[in-house]
Amino acid sequence: MVTPGIGADFAKPTPPNSSDKRWKLVDATMRRLGHHSRGLIETLHTVQETFGYLDEEALRYVAVSLRVPFSRAYGVATFYAFFTLKPAGEHTCVVCMGTACYIKGAPQLLNGLKKDLGVGPGQTTPDGQISVLTARCLGSCGLAPAVVYDKEVAGKVTPQELRNRITKWKPHVS
Amino acid sequence: MSPEELEQIAESEREKQSGFQHRVNVCVAAGCQSCQSEAVKTALEKELAGKQISGGCQVKGVGCMGLCSEGPLVSTNRGVLYQKVTESDAGLILDSLDANPVERLICRTDVPFFERQKKIVLENSGNIDPERIEDYIAAAGYTALMQVLTEMTPAQVIEEVSKSGLRGRGGAGYPTGLKWSTVAKAVGGRKYLICNADEGDPGAFMDRSVLESDPHRVLEGMLIGAYAVGASEGFIYVRAEYPLAIKRLKIAIRQAERLGILGTNICGTRFSFRIDLRLGAGAFVCGEETALIASVEGKRGTPRPRPPYPAQEGLFGEPTLINNVETYANIPPIIRNGGAWYAKIGTEKSKGTKVFALAGRIANTGLVEVPMGITLREIVYDIGGGIPEGKKYKAVQTGGPSGGCLPEEFLDMPVDYENLSKAGSIMGSGGMIVMDESSCMVDVAKYFMDFCMSESCGKCVPCRVGTYQMNRILEAITRHEASPREIDQLQELAELLKSASLCGLGQSAPNPVISTMRYFGEEYKAHVEGHTCPAGVCGRNDEESER
Numbered sequence: 001m002v003t004p005g006i007g008a009d010f011a012k013p014t015p016p017n018s019s020d021k022r023w024k025l026v027d028a029t030m031r032r033l034g035h036h037s038r039g040l041i042e043t044l045h046t047v048q049e050t051f052g053y054l055d056e057e058a059l060r061y062v063a064v065s066l067r068v069p070f071s072r073a074y075g076v077a078t079f080y081a082f083f084t085l086k087p088a089g090e091h092t093c094v095v096c097m098g099t100a101c102y103i104k105g106a107p108q109l110l111n112g113l114k115k116d117l118g119v120g121p122g123q124t125t126p127d128g129q130i131s132v133l134t135a136r137c138l139g140s141c142g143l144a145p146a147v148v149y150d151k152e153v154a155g156k157v158t159p160q161e162l163r164n165r166i167t168k169w170k171p172h173v174s
Numbered sequence: 175m176s177p178e179e180l181e182q183i184a185e186s187e188r189e190k191q192s193g194f195q196h197r198v199n200v201c202v203a204a205g206c207q208s209c210q211s212e213a214v215k216t217a218l219e220k221e222l223a224g225k226q227i228s229g230g231c232q233v234k235g236v237g238c239m240g241l242c243s244e245g246p247l248v249s250t251n252r253g254v255l256y257q258k259v260t261e262s263d264a265g266l267i268l269d270s271l272d273a274n275p276v277e278r279l280i281c282r283t284d285v286p287f288f289e290r291q292k293k294i295v296l297e298n299s300g301n302i303d304p305e306r307i308e309d310y311i312a313a314a315g316y317t318a319l320m321q322v323l324t325e326m327t328p329a330q331v332i333e334e335v336s337k338s339g340l341r342g343r344g345g346a347g348y349p350t351g352l353k354w355s356t357v358a359k360a361v362g363g364r365k366y367l368i369c370n371a372d373e374g375d376p377g378a379f380m381d382r383s384v385l386e387s388d389p390h391r392v393l394e395g396m397l398i399g400a401y402a403v404g405a406s407e408g409f410i411y412v413r414a415e416y417p418l419a420i421k422r423l424k425i426a427i428r429q430a431e432r433l434g435i436l437g438t439n440i441c442g443t444r445f446s447f448r449i450d451l452r453l454g455a456g457a458f459v460c461g462e463e464t465a466l467i468a469s470v471e472g473k474r475g476t477p478r479p480r481p482p483y484p485a486q487e488g489l490f491g492e493p494t495l496i497n498n499v500e501t502y503a504n505i506p507p508i509i510r511n512g513g514a515w516y517a518k519i520g521t522e523k524s525k526g527t528k529v530f531a532l533a534g535r536i537a538n539t540g541l542v543e544v545p546m547g548i549t550l551r552e553i554v555y556d557i558g559g560g561i562p563e564g565k566k567y568k569a570v571q572t573g574g575p576s577g578g579c580l581p582e583e584f585l586d587m588p589v590d591y592e593n594l595s596k597a598g599s600i601m602g603s604g605g606m607i608v609m610d611e612s613s614c615m616v617d618v619a620k621y622f623m624d625f626c627m628s629e630s631c632g633k634c635v636p637c638r639v640g641t642y643q644m645n646r647i648l649e650a651i652t653r654h655e656a657s658p659r660e661i662d663q664l665q666e667l668a669e670l671l672k673s674a675s676l677c678g679l680g681q682s683a684p685n686p687v688i689s690t691m692r693y694f695g696e697e698y699k700a701h702v703e704g705h706t707c708p709a710g711v712c713g714r715n716d717e718e719s720e721r
Contacts, residue, residue, distance in 0.1 A: 040472035045414065045453050072473075079474040079631075080455030082414050099377035099571065099607045100533035102621055136456065136625075139379035139416065141533035141605075142205050142242025142540045153208035 013064040016057040022050045026058075030065055037068045040076055044083060053084045081136070089124040089131035091150055091169045093162075098137030100144035105159075109145060110134070112159040116166060129170055175434040175441050177320040180311060183433075187312035195229025196271045197251040201300065202235035203386045204418050205379075205540070210261075211246035217264035218248075225268055237387020239300035240291075242540040244281055249300065257281035286556040287538050292519070294527050295503045296543045299387035304422050307429040310390040316435060318509035322398050323441050331402040332358060335505065337513030339525030344370055344461070344498030345573065345602045346678075347524070347591040353495065356485040357403040360493035367405040367447075368489065368496045369396055370466060371412040371419070374458040375574030376625065378605030380529040381499035383541050385412070385419035388503070389426035393436070393449065395502030398509060400447045403495050407448055409470050411460070414453040423451060458575070458629035462677045463488075463496045465631065476633045477677035498603065500529055520546035524590035534571075534607035537562045544589075551585040554608055565610035569693070573602030575622045575629075576682035578689025579615060598689040600682070614711035615694040616701055619687045620648040626683035637680025640671040644687060651698065652712040654705040661702060665691070 015023035029046040033039030043066065047058050054077050063073035077083045095101075095109050113132050114120050124131040140146040143155025149165055191197070200206075200215040218233045239247045244257035248267065256267065256279040263279060270276050283289075293299075302309040310316070322331055336351025357365065369392060373381040385392060396408050412420055427449055430436040438446040452470050459465045460475040467489050469475035488494025504526060508516045517525050524546040530553065533539045537559030544553060550570060554560065561567050569579040578599030580587075587593050591601050609618065627641040647664050650656040668684035675681045691698060700708050707713055 036472075038470075038472040041455060041469065042453065042472070045455070075474055076472070080457050082454075082456035097376070099574070099605070099621070100539075102376075103534055103607065103609055103613050103618070135415065136374070136458070137376035137378070137415075139373065139382045140205060140208055140242075141377055141379055141531055141607075142245075143208060144533060144539070146208070153204075155208055 013061060015061055023061075025050050026062070027065075030062075035066060037066050037072075040066055040068060040073065041080070044073075044077060048083060053087045055085065086124075088133075090129050092131045092133055092148070093166065094133045094135050094138075094148040095121075096138045096140065096144070096146040096148075097134045098139075098141060098144070098146075100141035101137075101146055104144040106145045108159055109147065109157060109162055112162060113166070116163060117170075125170070130166065177317075177324060177441075180316055180320055183308055184312045184314075187308040191232070191312065193230060194232040196227060196231035198231060198233050198267065198271075199236040199239075199249045199251075199300065200233065201237070201239050201245060201247045202304075203238035203299075203383055204416075205238065205242035205383075206245035206247055207418065209245040209258075211259075213261050214246050214248065214259050214264065217261040218268065221264045221268050227268065227271060231268065231271060234303050235305070236301060237299040237304050238296075238383045238541055240296070240540045240542060241281065241287065241538060243538065244540075247281070247300075248279075250275075253283070255281045255283050286552075287540075287542070287559065290548075290552065290557050291543050292527050292545045293543050294507050294516075294519075295384060295391075295500055295529055296387070296541070297507070298391065299383065299541075302388065304387050304389055305425050307390060307426065307433065310388070314510065315390055315506075316394055318506040319394050319397050319401075319435070320441065322401055322509060323443050323445060328358060328402045328404065331398060331509070334513040335402070335508060338504075338508045338516035339513075339520075339523075340501065340504055340508065340516065341524065341591065342498060343500035343504070343528070343603065345576070345600060347601060350497065350501055353485065353497070354399065354402050356483075357405075357493050357495040360486050362493040364407070364492050365403060365405040366489040366492055366494040367396060367400045367403065367408040368466065368470065368494060369408065369410040369502055370461065370463070370496055370498045371410050371416075372454040372460050372466065373413060373416075373499075373603060374454075374461045374629075375576075375603050375605050377531065377533055377571070377574060377607045378603050379531045380541060380604045382413075382416050382419055383531075384499050384503050384529070385416070386422055389419075389422045390430065391503045391506060392423075392499055393426055393430055395505035396449060397436070397440070397447055398505050399495055399497065399502065401445055403493075405495060406446055407450075409450050409452050409489070411452045411454055411466055411470055414455055420451065420453065427451075457631070458625070459631045459677070459679050462679060465677065466496065467494065474631070476631045477679075479676060500604070521588060521590045523592055528589070528601070528604060530604045530606045532558050532606050532608070535561055535565065535610040535612070536608040546590050547588040549586050549588055550580065553589070553606065554585070558608065561608065561610050565612065567608070568611050568613060569609045569615065569618075571599075571607040571609065571618070571686075572605065573600035573682075573685070574605050575625045576600055576678065576685055577602045578685045579609070579618065579693065580689070581693040583693075598692060599685065612709060612711070614652075614707050614709035615690040615697050616648065616651055616707070617709075617711045619690045620645065620652055622686040623648050623683065626679065630679065630683075634674075634676035634680060636671050636674040637676065637683065640667055640675070640680065641683055643667055644671070644684065648687070651701045652707070654701055654707075654713055656702050658702055661691075661698060
């Protein structure tokens with residue numbers, strides 16, 4: 001598929017910051033998928049895994065490399081909940097909002113976070129320390145309510161436990 | 175790879191295992207892993223290195239044992255099951271292998287939770303190491319594939335699957351044999367096969383567990399399906415939120431390729447098949463098959479009208495077979511034991527077993543596999559152990575955001591596809607959330623509508639705007655600000671969404687609202703007319719909810 005305006009024999013695009021070795025990982029994914037537009041989602045997964053989020057520069061680079069319009073790359077990046085266009089804070093706290101967690105007190109956990117940190121789901125504290133996120137379902141329903149601190153899953157979380165944990169990251173919360 | 179070579183691998187693996195008199199299995203599926211079961215396994219291995227155990231002992235990481243709420247779980251080959259094991263228990267467990275088990279840690283297995291289950295899909299879960307293909311082969315793995323490739327024609331395979339009466343386990347319950355024969359008959363240059371592992375229903379974790387505990391079973395089912403319909407390339411569309419399942423699938427695919435079970439000219443026949451992973455990115459609508467196909471193609475996951483069905487025009491415009499993880503996982507035992515064997519289990523129209531994820535306000539949460547036709551009461555009270563803290567049962571929610579809430583009067587109803595849909599819910603993929611009197615059914619309906627509203631892809635108006643409108647009314651009801659007129663509007667909108675939406679998401683989004691209005695109408699009334707929430711959930715402020 002050739003996108004009008006770009007042409008079949010376009011020059012190989014260069015990454016936004018070619019001295020950054022991490023782009024090699026992104027290039028490797030695109031190569032593995034034959035630089036085909038079908039590989040767009042897979043490539044965005046690699047970008048997010050490597051850089052933590054998708055910024056406009058990265059999206060433009062991927063779009064040009066896979067010869068899709070920027071609008072399509074942006075459309076895909078914003079359609080799927082897993083992709084984020086903003087960098088996350090130093091620490092992340094993901095509250096599972098699956099059905100089992102919901103009826104076992106996940107909303108109260110979020111309320112507690114809102115009170116302690118002043119931020120709601122999808123937001124990061126102004127000092128960039130902690131991001132509060134929600135998950136559709138972690139599949140840890142047997143341990144409801146579940147919270148993921150950075151990458152570690154914790155089950156049967158109480159508001160007090162959550163607060164203790166947050167305090168460790170951010171000692172001045174009391 | 176020939177059947178003889180496969181048997182050799184199985185033989186040498188069994189021999190290796192019988193060299194140990196004792197075996198200690200540690201669950202390393204996601205549930206127990208989040209209770210630090212990996213650390214328990216490491217501690218056991220460390221302790222083992224410093225001990226002399228007569229007869230020898232092997233510590234093995236295995237898949238899900240079911241009772242996730244009591245993890246980390248550890249079992250021995252003497253049939254002892256330990257619960258809530260910590261690192262410091264490792265020495266004690268090893269020391270007791272030849273003596274009496276550690277009383278303090280014992281989890282009884284002579285209880286209905288274990289005894290009432292019938293395991294077909296989960297037969298290997300908790301017994302084999304999901305990261306070793308040899309272990310799967312030793313448990314009769316890939317023998318069904320060998321049988322199919324050396325003794326059966328594609329038509330015979332489809333015949334056997336049809337005979338079994340297996341229906342799609344993703345939720346809709348379409349007869350699997352019929353789907354396979356449609357794809358087999360379809361004319362196309364190249365056919366594809368997709369495994370739907372995008373378990374999007376909140377409250378469901380069956381597929382995750384199967385993938386983490388027994389990934390080769392899914393690969394084998396896919397291979398048999400590919401042979402039957404004539405597909406040469408397959409994709410597993412798996413949620414990016416399941417990193418452990420992804421890791422184990424990658425390992426499994428690599429191992430199968432190395433043994434020549436996946437790849438070109440499999441087992442010396444003309445049959446070739448390769449499998450690739452595609453990661454989902456968090457879109458519930460991708461559970462709908464045409465949306466899933468768009469996503470595998472690297473696009474936004476929006477559905478399209480059917481027909482044409484994917485069986486005729488699917489991935490990249492070619493005939494495509496799409497089945498769910500649990501459906502594929504059922505295939506190897508059906509081939510091994512015959513379709514007639516499978517058809518003996520279950521009810522007249524719903525054959526076999528179903529895996530349910532039990533969660534919510536219930537004593538035993540975890541994964542259970544039960545024959546179709548079992549009653550809800552048996553699942554909730556016998557297997558699930560009833561409602562804890564002396565609370566009263568209120569409803570069980572099946573089918574996630576597309577399903578409904580069933581009150582007490584349905585407890586004695588046998589569970590199968592027809593009965594559930596007659597009662598206003600659906601089988602769905604198998605999430606079962608139990609609710610007690612502390613849950614407000616209007617709040618639950620709002621929760622699901624909020625979910626559908628944010629997950630609506632926006633392509634068709636009834637769903638995009640309808641879910642928003644319904645959610646707005648439900649919010650007003652829970653704030654005690656709705657008028658009786660709005661209840662009627664809610665009903666009208668529900669009908670509209672059901673009949674006018676493009677895909678299953680919008681068509682089934684009103685189900686939680688309709689079923690709660692039908693069975694818990696007095697709760698709606700109390701909110702609107704009495705301005706109170708009987709369960710005390712709605713209108714509670716933050717101060718109160720903290721307690």
